[in-house]
Amino acid sequence: MPDVIVIGDGPGGLSAALFLAKNQIDVVVFGQDKTAMNYALLRNYLGIPEILGTEFQRIARKQIAEHGARLRGDSVEAIAQAGDGWTVTLEGGEKQTARYLVLSEGKGPRLAKQLGLQFDEHNGIATDRNARSSLDGVYIVGRSARPGRSQAIISAGDGAAAAIDILSRIKGENFVDWDEPPKT
Numbered sequence: 001m002p003d004v005i006v007i008g009d010g011p012g013g014l015s016a017a018l019f020l021a022k023n024q025i026d027v028v029v030f031g032q033d034k035t036a037m038n039y040a041l042l043r044n045y046l047g048i049p050e051i052l053g054t055e056f057q058r059i060a061r062k063q064i065a066e067h068g069a070r071l072r073g074d075s076v077e078a079i080a081q082a083g084d085g086w087t088v089t090l091e092g093g094e095k096q097t098a099r100y101l102v103l104s105e106g107k108g109p110r111l112a113k114q115l116g117l118q119f120d121e122h123n124g125i126a127t128d129r130n131a132r133s134s135l136d137g138v139y140i141v142g143r144s145a146r147p148g149r150s151q152a153i154i155s156a157g158d159g160a161a162a163a164i165d166i167l168s169r170i171k172g173e174n175f176v177d178w179d180e181p182p183k184t
């Protein structure tokens with residue numbers, strides 16, 4: 001059973017998965033690489049002067065897999081509460097349960113709405129600064145949380161904030177993911 005299920009494989013979902021997998025959290029990401037990034041030419045992602053969205057996605061998918069995140073091409077059809085966690089049902093009927101869910105569904109947050117979260121075309125789904133929704137253990141990141149102001153780097157930042165919050169909850173104290181170069 002994964003610790004965290006991420007639904008959506010755009011920059012929001014992949015960024016959350018990166019921070020989690022890099023810190024030994026068992027995370028699975030569901031998505032078919034149908035992200036809006038496949039239409040983008042990024043010139044506003046700090047640190048990368050210019051990159052095709054498709055190439056960004058290829059690198060990001062490889063990066064998270066190398067840290068141990070599992071990427072699955074299934075579509076998630078439904079979500080239901082299961083004790084203090086959440087069970088997702090995949091197309092085909094397979095079910096998976098985890099304590100935490102990160103929803104990064106993009107412009108059409110069907111599953112979030114199915115959970116009863118209110119979606120407003122202008123303001124998206126309400127979250128706190130750590131991407132927590134009003135449902136315990138459910139995080140909403142990226143375009144679903146700010147539909148009219150969607151940028152790749154903001155989605156990636158949201159995913160990072162959600163992951164750091166989950167890591168802090170699991171560890172019981174504030175967590176930062178800081179690395180240093182080797183000492184010479």
Ligand SMILES: Cc1cc2nc3c(=O)[nH]c(=O)nc-3n(C[C@H](O)[C@H](O)[C@H](O)COP(=O)(O)OP(=O)(O)OC[C@H]3O[C@@H](n4cnc5c(N)ncnc54)[C@H](O)[C@@H]3O)c2cc1C
Nearest residue numbers: 008010011012034035036037040076106142143150151152
């Ligand atoms: C033409 C165009 C040009 C753009 N140019 C730029 C640019 O220059 N710079 C910039 O910063 N941004 C640009 N963007 C916006 C950028 O693509 C988005 O900000 C970014 O993709 C949002 O990331 P996200 O992770 O929030 O959502 P998305 O990238 O939309 O990812 C959501 C993913 O979730 C998947 N998904 C949804 N529901 C399910 C489900 N039930 N089960 C499994 N998977 C599911 C979807 O298939 C999709 O892959 C552009 C967008 C377009 C369309």
